[in-house]
Amino acid sequence: MEQLGRLWPELKLVAECEDGASALEQLAETRPDIAFLDIRMPGISGIEVARSLSELSPRTQVVFVTAYDQYAIDAFEQGAMDYLLKPVSDERLLATRERILSRLPSTRQDDAVLERLLQRLGPAQGAAGRPPPRGGRAPVRAPGRRGRAPGGGAGAPPPLAWITASNGRETQLIMLEDVAYFRADNKYTTVVTAAGESLLRTPLRELLEVLDPQHFRQIHRSTIVNMKAVAAVSRDDTGRGVLRLRGRTETLVVSQPFMSLFRGM
Numbered sequence: 001m002e003q004l005g006r007l008w009p010e011l012k013l014v015a016e017c018e019d020g021a022s023a024l025e026q027l028a029e030t031r032p033d034i035a036f037l038d039i040r041m042p043g044i045s046g047i048e049v050a051r052s053l054s055e056l057s058p059r060t061q062v063v064f065v066t067a068y069d070q071y072a073i074d075a076f077e078q079g080a081m082d083y084l085l086k087p088v089s090d091e092r093l094l095a096t097r098e099r100i101l102s103r104l105p106s107t108r109q110d111d112a113v114l115e116r117l118l119q120r121l122g123p124a125q126g127a128a129g130r131p132p133p134r135g136g137r138a139p140v141r142a143p144g145r146r147g148r149a150p151g152g153g154a155g156a157p158p159p160l161a162w163i164t165a166s167n168g169r170e171t172q173l174i175m176l177e178d179v180a181y182f183r184a185d186n187k188y189t190t191v192v193t194a195a196g197e198s199l200l201r202t203p204l205r206e207l208l209e210v211l212d213p214q215h216f217r218q219i220h221r222s223t224i225v226n227m228k229a230v231a232a233v234s235r236d237d238t239g240r241g242v243l244r245l246r247g248r249t250e251t252l253v254v255s256q257p258f259m260s261l262f263r264g265m
Helices: 002-007 020-031 047-051 067-078 090-103 109-124 204-210 255-260
Strands: 034-038 061-066 083-084 162-169 171-174 179-185 188-192 195-202 216-220 223-226 230-235 241-245 251-254
Touching: 020 034, 020 047, 020 090, 034 047, 034 067, 047 061, 061 090, 083 090, 083 171, 090 171, 179 204, 216 251, 216 255, 223 251, 241 255, 251 255
Parallel strands: 034 061, 061 083
Antiparallel strands: 162 171, 162 195, 179 188, 179 223, 188 195, 216 223, 230 241, 241 251
8 A cells, every 4th residue: 555655646545454344344335436456355355345346336446456367367358447466566556557547537347347357257266265276377378358359250359458478577467558569589579668678478470460450560570569659650771661669769670561551651
């Protein structure tokens, strides 16, 4: 809570609870705009608390907090506002704050969406509220998907909404909308955002197959760019394309075969 108060001083904290039962009481009494719920709480779990929100406080937005990242895929693909992995960095919490501020004025978490999330998360905990064993887990989590692919039929895979990537010992959840570009890095891929760089253990060629082609385009054999991050395009003295990005100081080179993407810009 100290970290939250420091990074979001204008936020009014109405309650801090040690267990699920007291969380239920406070939610019913205060009906807050936002609830940060630990998935594993003594007694009643955060999942069970969230399931009760449709009756206790239907307008409350849920942000899940946990030390176990195996819940993240279900949380994001079913529409949770956000999902924080402990220990939470200042940068990650600031990103959550911005996401909340951008959504609170006009939208609220739909009850049906939250219920689908809870149905997916509930079985994963097991009867005793313990996370499933981590043995045999791949070194990189499958990226999260949300919605349907544009123009795709019922069987079409939906575009990615977020990915998990490594930054030192920390596993970060990165929304695709925050990515400026992807850069091939041997067998892995570097994910570049305005906040910095992280490592994704997925080759660029595999990543290209699952990114939304409306927003992400390959501009070089080693680079995929988020078109929303492109501020300007020009040509250098050799005729190569050069991209200037929003929120980044470096420029990206566009190979000649891909220059057709920027005609009319």
